[in-house]
Amino acid sequence: MDHKIYILIVEDEIEVMDALVKDLEDFETVFPIETANDANEAEEVIHYILDHGHKVGLILCDHVLPGKNGVDLLIELQKNEDTVRSKKVLVTGQAGHEDTILAINKADLDHYIAKPWTEKELIDVVRGQLTDYVIDNEKNMLAFMQVLDAEKISEAMRKHKMTDH
């Protein structure tokens, strides 16, 4: 595997960021985590990842951010060729708020997680989203299988083989 698939977490509150990173650390054996405190930094980090030949598999984004807010960031990333395939999850303290609905509709949001979240909920969502990303975008799925939904991946691999021949 010559390229890595990154998880990007965008969150401005250090304590919340700590908690998100901690909950997702098991994924890091396969999917390195990158962090950003605001939208600008997130864009820089994404460029950095892409420039080094890697990919962004999942963007986990806080709702209220300094400067450009999370919803606007996700909408922009959805319009961008380089990040349109990345899975996008909004982490919001304002579930049901108009903005969240806007994000779901406009940013083609894959999921949103309401604060406060539970570890299981967060891990399930991240695993599900990364599994879908890998199935849609990667030829060699085996390399990612250990932290993902193994059943779904093996089924996808079987189908993949069948269409190959």
Added chain:
Amino acid sequence: MSDQQGISWLNDTEAILRFIKRLIKELPELKDMVMDLNEGDLLFSQGEPLEYMYLILEGNITLTRLQPDKTEEKLITLGSGSFAGLISFTTGEPTLTSGKITQKGQALKMRPQQFEQYLNDHPRLKHPLQQLMLNNMIQRYKSNLRLQTRTHQLSKDLSKERNDLKKAYARLEETHQMLVHQEKMATLGELVSGFAHEVNNPASALMRAAENLIEIYSKFESNHYSYKLFKLGLNSQPVDSNTQRERMLMIEKRYPWIHERSSVRKLAHMADEALDLIDDNRKKGEMETLINHYEAGKMIHNIRIASNRIANLVKSLKSYSRQDQNKEAYEDIRHGIQDTILVLSNRLKFIDLELKLDEVPKTCANIGDLNQVWTNIIVNACDAMKDQGSLKISTEADGSNIIVRISDSGPGIPENILPKIFEPNFTTKNQGAEFGLGLGLAISSEIIGQAGGDIDVVNRTEGGAEFSVSIPIRDDC
């Protein structure tokens, strides 16, 4: 509507009438046309074609017209010298009115078809009759003009009344909305203070649990390197993600054998003091265990920070909402401003806030109400600045008043709407927004008015709007 004096116009008419009466005596065929008018008789009915035209010699005929609501409206009373059935006679159409004899007398009854004939046959009659008809027409015209003027005046009165009614209704609607809003705020205040109270329990439990954990840890491992690591984690400083990335590169060089990215990340968070401690004790314990001691401390640190924030928010919420609303108290209004800022900290997160709360005397005020005013102004400012810019709040006293100024770096208020912004229902925001009722500033103005103060707004020359609120200094509560 009696038009008696209008009908018995000029002496002319009487002269003409006298002349006609003399002619009647002289001419037998005219005499045949004279009929008696008996009081109470109906001469003709509205809507019927008219067979005769009548010249009243003596007595009165009252014309009435059936109104759309089926009532009979008395239009005019015709006296001697007047023609009845004149219009119908001229137009040939069915009569527009009914004619009832209201005073007995005599009339000259003429068939319209033969009228021309009479005039030609009796040239002496022609001129006086024509003069009489003309006078009648002039009279009718005058009366019509008077009616039109009256109608015009009436409809003017009516539309004025309608406008007054509209205004009264609008005022009622405003008052109603304000009352509803105030009621909502009161309910909200109760809810908030109840909520704050409830949240306090779990928040205190959280804080206590964190402190207890620290104590337990210290008993377990006091003076041990692992406790020192825990302590360092507990007192760790936040690291932003840029610094974090730089330090991760440094860690990868310092510990090239560590491949676990999560371990690299955790080490990158540590200050050099902690890293040195790890290096000194690496042989005694597993790297992972060493890191975990620090992590445990850091997590309890995070619990402390978070629960402290909850506690502070709750405190300011309680103080902000003031359950004892509607009571004036002798207080320092700056406390209310500070509570408001804390409660609005979410909105003010990315706003450069400049506070210049100079010493001001205490005064009798309803702090809860005033907080609503600060909230409205600040939230409007945040909206205007799209949550980015600078907000300046200052207090000062000028002897008899406390003056609070709140200015923002937004686009300011367009001059054309400036005079209107304290009016109820004036809003620049579309529906749906939280504070888009258009009542915020109207209520603020009401509250300040009740406090005997003044609220005003100007656009600053350097840009942005500045609200100033002055509140009289009193100690009579």
